[in-house]
Amino acid sequence: MNKIILWFNQTGSPARFDVFATRWAKPSFILAFLLLAIGIYGALLSVPADYKQGESFRILYIHVPAAWMSLSIFVIMALQSAIALVWRIKVCELIAMASAPVGAMFTAVTLISGAVWGKPTWGTWWTWDPRLTSELVLLFLYLGVMGLYSAIDDRRAAARAAGFLAIIGMVNVPIVHFAVTWWNTLHQGETIRLIGPSKMDSSMLWPLLTLVVATKLWYIGSVLVRARVLNLQQETQKQWAIERYGDTP
């Protein structure tokens, strides 16, 4: 038990984190790419077409993992921010702020893939489906966090303020989803229900799971790289940084 606590404590120091990030970023990305390739091959080629939607349903294999990541990254961001606010751990601040652009990207991919899916299925690029609408609000929340982080000069204060916004935002996300779902039932009319992939034949399932794992690894790799950069930007004057990377800015 002591060893685990010690490891966490040490990784929490900026110098150790740099070592950790350098070591694990590339393997994460390589594994992510590998699984992405396998998953996409499976999604596009080996899995049979859906009996109702035909070939267009295949976009689901990108849409669903991206959607799951967009939500889980927000939760991670809020959690890391909470830890950073309570215990003032620098590395947690960095991980939280590094996660924001990655989460925003996944949200954008969700929205775009949703739109691409919508065109052949519903005949329109955009629809105010509750899930798409709440996803759009989620994107605005991500952009708000990123915007606030860049607007404050003091880097640590910026991370704490943006982190607090992320925490408030996380409380807001389920409320928004609930509100928009209610609103959607209110404004029924031309809304077409999304055909959910809840009952998926097991033969179609494996690419999905592969891509879910792939996106998680992609996230880990991205966050490690970004957080490492943020870390180095802030620590350029420190002894350990000069020792490892030399004196030139």
Next chain:
Amino acid sequence: MSHAENSLIQAAALCFSRNEERIFGPLDFHVHAGEALLVRGDNGAGKTTLLRVLAGLLVPESGEVLLNGDAFSHEAFVVLAAYLGHKHGHKAELTVLQNLRFSAQLRGLAEDAGLEQLIAECGLAGYEDTAAGKLSAGQNKRLSLARLKAQGSRLWLMDEPYANLDLAGIAWVNALIQAHVADGGGALISSHGAYAAPEVPVRTLEIFRSAAYA
């Protein structure tokens, strides 16, 4: 520093950085009752930041601040000390009397009783019902100091109390500090100029960027 239990405020290995740049530290000093500590340094040396850290408005990077020998707590600070910052700390739209009354009410002090006299002592007699926005910079400083005095705190943290004052004003501030210290209070004063120090037991702390000694 062996009288930790007697000092009103004590800094132990106090460091502060912003954006990974060391502003000051490590600093070790204390202020006892009955003395004043003058913090000298050029503009930008970190005096204001130091006072804000001591007041608990900023969190230090490392080290700690002790109040009456105990670890810093906001509740303890609020009871023990009063802070005079760069800015006025009162509303321009309200009158002198209204501003002082508000400050007294927040502290649960008996109102109006001594306020008129305090205003006269601070050289603002006749301006009780004048909006603070219509006063001069020097008069506003007097109002801020009046507010400080009215709080009745043992420790005064004063950031550039001599700013905006003429010679008479500076002498008056020194008299104020002298009376306070003679009464058993303590004061920590920051100043960037070579103003006449108050005639009380004064020690000096000089701070420069990333180095300090008392």
Next chain:
Amino acid sequence: MRKSRALLQRDLSLMWQKRSDAIQPMLFALMVCVMFPLALGSEPVRLAQSAGAVIWVAHLLASLLVLDNLYRSDLEDGSLEQLLLAPVPLPMVIASKVAVHWLTTALPVLLITPLLAQLLFLPEGLLPVLMLSLTLGSLLMSLIGAMVAALTLGIRRSGMILALMALPMYVPVLVFGAGSVYSASQGLPWLGAIWLMCAGLALLLVLAPWAAATALRIALN
């Protein structure tokens, strides 16, 4: 509770000095409501359909624009600093500010809402629902705004960024508020949305001052 009375008294005195400023959000909401017939055309039926929504958005935008005033003045003259160092709980300070802020920025707009409803041909029967949803909604928006405005306090010219951050937080309020008016217009039950807003208000009345106090300390750090 003498301290809370002192705080309220101070905030009210300050607002009273600038009471002519209360007209501004009123005029702004009025102008927004004037923009819509100019953009949509003056046909009464068409305007009546979107009247509730337009008035709601006008309230929302007016609320966004005045949000910066909440702490700005106290920040600039150092009063906020003194309040942070006073023996009074910061949430109490904020609650007092938000209450007075609502009285001087949201209440005026509420008062001219019947006029706005007339201009946009809102069906008579919908006015009570609109007023009720707006009263609750404006209180909610003030409380949410207090939290978000505290975070941007350290930033110069924070108006736009503040609006961008506050808008996603306002979404549920808008959905339920304007949604209740829409439900009523369709003859559907609308009280549920109102109850939800009441519940949200009860929650935020307790949480928002505390969260805003935390945000304030973070921003001033």
